[in-house]
Structures are given as C-alpha cells and as structure tokens.
Amino acid sequence: MLDKSRLRIAIQKSGRLSKESQQLLEQCGIKINLQQQRLLAFAENIAIDIMRVRDDDIPGLVMDGIVDLGIIGENVLKEALLARKSQGDNPYYIMLRRLDFGDCRLSMALPIDEPWDGPKCLQGKRIATSYPHLLKQYLDKLNINFKSCLLNGSVEVAPRAGLADAICDLVSTGATLEANGLYEVEVIYRSKACLIQRTGKLSNVKQSLINTVMLRIQGVIQARGSKYIMLHAPTEQLEEIISLLPGAESPTVLPLAGNQHRVAIYMVSNETLFWETMENLKNLGASSILVLPIEKMME
C-alpha cells in the first residue's frame, strides 16, 4: 500500500527518457532500488517513491494529482494538455523547470521524391502522427485542411505503407527519417524533458522535499555544464593566460612551493576548454593543464 505522506515522482519506465531520469534522481542523492519488473520503487534514504510508467501517462497522473512530480517530454505534456482541453477539461500543472536531456523536435517530413513548397502543399493531404493535437494546432493556424492518420509508433513507415502522404513525428539526429526515405521540411515544436508538479496544497514535508530536490537538480545540471580547470603558469604571463581561460573573472592563483617564477591557477568554468585554447596556453608557457568534470555544485 502506498504511503501518501511520501513524495511521489513519476518517470518513464523504459524509453528515451528513462535512463537520464533515473540518473538525475540518483545524482540528487535519491537512492532507488530499481528492479526491472517493479513499477514502484521506494527510496531508502528519503521519503520519496518513484512510479515507473509509460511516458504518455505521466501528464495525466500529475494533472489528476495521483503523483506530486513527473519528468516528461514537453512534446507529450503539450499534446496531453491540448487533448484534455479539446474534451472541455481545464487541466492544471506547475512547470518547475526544463531539464538538460530529451532534446528533440516535432517535425513535418515528406517522402524524398515529394517536393516541398511551404506548408500549403500539405493542403488536403493525409498526415500520419502520434501528436494529432499539436499537428492540428499548427495547421489550423495556417488554415490548412488535412486528414489525420493516428499511429502510436513507427510513424515513419506510414508513407511507404500507403497509409499517409506525409508524417509529423519526433526527430533528433534525422537517422530514422533518412532510413525510411523521408526528409524533414518544417519544425513545428521543439522539446526537452521537464519537471512538472501537481497543483493543490502539499504538506509542509512534501513541499520541503520538493525544495530540496529542486536545489539538488540545479546543482547537478549546473555541474554537468561546468569544468574545473587547473594549470601552472609563468608569473610574467599570468594576465595573458587568464584572458585565454573561458569565464575566468576571478580564478584562484596560488604560489608553487620552491618556484618563484610560476603559479598554480584554479577555476570553475561553465564552458569546456577546447584543444586549441590548451595549445595556446601551452605556447604561453602553461603546463600541467587539467580539465576535470564536476560532480555536484552548490552556490
């Protein structure tokens, strides 16, 4: 039986978002004992339960208040929102933040032998998609009539199978389109994974858990995009060397024991150090240049 006092988070069970969702929670210090077949997992060290479901179910679980938080692609969230609105519902959720994974775009694509002359060539066409509401919103704005062919997966096969003239599906690298003889003609929605919260009053305990999780997520995401840079530099080239370092307003500069002509420079950078910059630093006399990943950050 579920303990209602524990914070409940829904994540995708298996698919494009599941590994990174799990990793993010683990990096936030939530120790989950995940077993493949278990759809509910209880964190051992914090009052959080993880519900592992199909991604399509996550917006509804949050909007209906079954779970407190959910990690979901904005594409699925927006589609669910439009679907509920079209049924006369007034769905609510709180967008807590965008995450740093699940980048993809919802695009229109045509068979490679079909010319593209702007969206008007979709007039009267049959379009296969898993996102009928996002597609309709886009084409309605352009006053284009179309026929929808709803497929829940393998949308890219529809034109060759004679089911549709065009498709509207998710694209990341474009490899699936290419493998199926299609080409991308128009992006209609850009998406990333995001963290959402149900509306309604939460207990103080749950609210403070959410605050903790949010701060930790911020720390993890910021750390992922940052590097710790260490190097030794000749004292007389210090200024020039610092000017080459990305985002180094105030690096730590320390003396080197037994060497008055060189110093150690330490800094956190929110950019990586490219090989070319490292080579330029070396040409200025820098040595022992290290670029290290950062695991966690708290400002």
Ligand SMILES: Nc1ncnc2c1ncn2[C@@H]1O[C@H](COP(=O)(O)OP(=O)(O)OP(=O)(O)O)[C@@H](O)[C@H]1O
């Ligand atoms: N190629 C991709 N690259 C990056 N992110 C993607 C890609 N394709 C989809 N996504 C994102 O990941 C989400 C989940 O994609 P996935 O293909 O695992 O969904 P699914 O097959 O519907 O899974 P489920 O079985 O949970 O319903 C998408 O809604 C989108 O936000």
Ligand SMILES: O=P(O)(O)OC[C@H]1O[C@H](OP(=O)(O)OP(=O)(O)O)[C@H](O)[C@@H]1O
């Ligand atoms: O542009 P690409 O990098 O090729 O990625 C796009 C593909 O990725 C997703 O499917 P996924 O592989 O997750 O499989 P699914 O159809 O089972 O959801 C999406 O539905 C596309 O088919």
Ligand SMILES: [Mg+2]
């Ligand atoms: Mg799905």
